[in-house]
Amino acid sequence: MKVPADWYLILALILFILGGVGLLIRRNVLVMFMCVELMLNAVDLTFVTFARTLNDLGGQAAVFFVLVVAAAEVVVGLGIIVAIFRRRAEATADDVHILKG
Secondary structure, eight states: OOOOHHHHHHHHHHHHHHHHHHHHHOOOHHHHHHHHHHHHHHHHHHHHHHHHHHTOSHHHHHHHHHHHHHHHHHHHHHHHHHHHHHHOTTOOGGGGGGGGO
16 A cells, blocks of 8 residues: 555645744744754655655755755754753743853
8 A cells, every 4th residue: 555645745744834833933942943853854754755756866865965964953053052051041042142252
């Protein structure tokens, strides 16, 4: 039994919308960071779906590059988040100005 590509695209849309809403609503930096990762995974699912549908490996190669960029984002983002939380335990996204020195 083969799952239609439309279902994967609808799932990717739902994941992207959840990530976008979470990014706009929540002020916690870690939750916002996870929402961005959720949005990137939704885009990856879309790339893989189109790669499978079109029998082309280009979409899967694009997923590889998106995952590499996401890994770099994790390193830099978590470094900034740790620096913020060292100064203030209850930091929000509005508290980035405390990193000025």
